[in-house]
Amino acid sequence: MKKTNWVLTLLAGAAFAAVGGMMASTSALAADQIVLRLAHINANTDPKQKDAEKFKELVEQKTNGQVKVEIYGAGVLGNVREIIEGLQLGTNEVVIEGFGTLPSYTDLSLLDLVPFMFRDRAHFDKVWEGEIGADLLKEAGDQAGMKLFGPSYRGVRVTTSTKKFTDVEGVKGLKIRVPADDMSVKTWQALGATPTPMAMTEVLTGIQQGTVEAQENPPILSYNFGLADICKFLIKTDHRWSADVFMMDQNYFNSLPEDVQTAIVEAGNEAGHYTSGLITDNEDGYLQKWKDAGAEIVKPELDGFREATKDVVKDNFPQLTEWVEKIKAVQ
Numbered sequence: 001m002k003k004t005n006w007v008l009t010l011l012a013g014a015a016f017a018a019v020g021g022m023m024a025s026t027s028a029l030a031a032d033q034i035v036l037r038l039a040h041i042n043a044n045t046d047p048k049q050k051d052a053e054k055f056k057e058l059v060e061q062k063t064n065g066q067v068k069v070e071i072y073g074a075g076v077l078g079n080v081r082e083i084i085e086g087l088q089l090g091t092n093e094v095v096i097e098g099f100g101t102l103p104s105y106t107d108l109s110l111l112d113l114v115p116f117m118f119r120d121r122a123h124f125d126k127v128w129e130g131e132i133g134a135d136l137l138k139e140a141g142d143q144a145g146m147k148l149f150g151p152s153y154r155g156v157r158v159t160t161s162t163k164k165f166t167d168v169e170g171v172k173g174l175k176i177r178v179p180a181d182d183m184s185v186k187t188w189q190a191l192g193a194t195p196t197p198m199a200m201t202e203v204l205t206g207i208q209q210g211t212v213e214a215q216e217n218p219p220i221l222s223y224n225f226g227l228a229d230i231c232k233f234l235i236k237t238d239h240r241w242s243a244d245v246f247m248m249d250q251n252y253f254n255s256l257p258e259d260v261q262t263a264i265v266e267a268g269n270e271a272g273h274y275t276s277g278l279i280t281d282n283e284d285g286y287l288q289k290w291k292d293a294g295a296e297i298v299k300p301e302l303d304g305f306r307e308a309t310k311d312v313v314k315d316n317f318p319q320l321t322e323w324v325e326k327i328k329a330v331q
Helices: 002-032 047-062 080-089 107-113 121-128 131-144 182-190 200-208 219-224 250-255 258-292 303-309 312-316 318-329
Strands: 034-039 067-072 094-098 146-161 175-178 194-197 214-217 233-249 296-298
Touching: 034 047, 047 067, 047 094, 047 233, 047 258, 067 258, 080 094, 080 233, 107 131, 107 182, 107 233, 107 318, 121 131, 121 146, 121 233, 131 146, 131 250, 131 318, 146 219, 146 250, 146 258, 175 182, 175 200, 182 194, 182 303, 182 312, 200 214, 214 219, 214 233, 219 258, 233 250, 233 258, 233 303, 250 258, 258 296, 312 318
Parallel strands: 034 067, 034 094, 175 194, 175 214, 233 296
Antiparallel strands: 094 233, 146 214, 146 233
16 A cells, blocks of 8 residues: 555656646746737728738748737827837837837937928838938937837828818918927928827817818828718828838847847838838729718829928928938939
């Protein structure tokens, strides 16, 4: 009887040791895995979600599963300001947002908001896919304490409005929502409008309540925020060509193994290129969605807009003049 108990005890100990070993192995595996929480504020139907999904796919593939990406879209982790602040607070590790959302971190972010700086889409691509784009992301990232990479075409900005205008004279007095940056405010003031900084997540309510009468963004983003239901005029002011970028806290990024850093940047660049193509392919389709929703597509006379805003940078942001000239010089 005692012998039997001794044998059972030995077997139980061996089993416990085996289970413990398996648990330790699993714990070690879990400890080695890196989890990146990626945040953005856009709807799941927005190209930004596709950007996030492609990034997740590529990162996990390139790291053989060592890095796992969790996507939190639709503003689940907060508005633009909150998710960018979350990079330093550790609330999230990655953000996809417009390069122009970083003016409180670096003045260079304002280059994404300069009116009529890009001639056309080809000019935009040559800048962001070339040496100037890489230098800009590096310098801006160093100033902001961030790793910036994976630029993508977000679309040319238009104005969606409850009031129609066909030239710069028609803009005078227009109450328009703008992002919370000085470049946007100064641009629309130069046009004679009354700009009101407001979070994008508050714009629909702001227009419904009459706080503002218009807003400016790419057609895709504007449509995905439900603005086609209340803005019956899409006015092709085509005043800005916007870029989205991947953002990470620089200290956190530098703490990662070098092979993981390389995989993350490669994945971001490839995802950005992929998303640029998606947006290009769908731009005409989104204009049609605006038409189907009952909006009138207006093509205003733009020479007056260019003339009214030509000195915005020189008069208000002289520190950006050299960069603007370099970008405009790209052929």
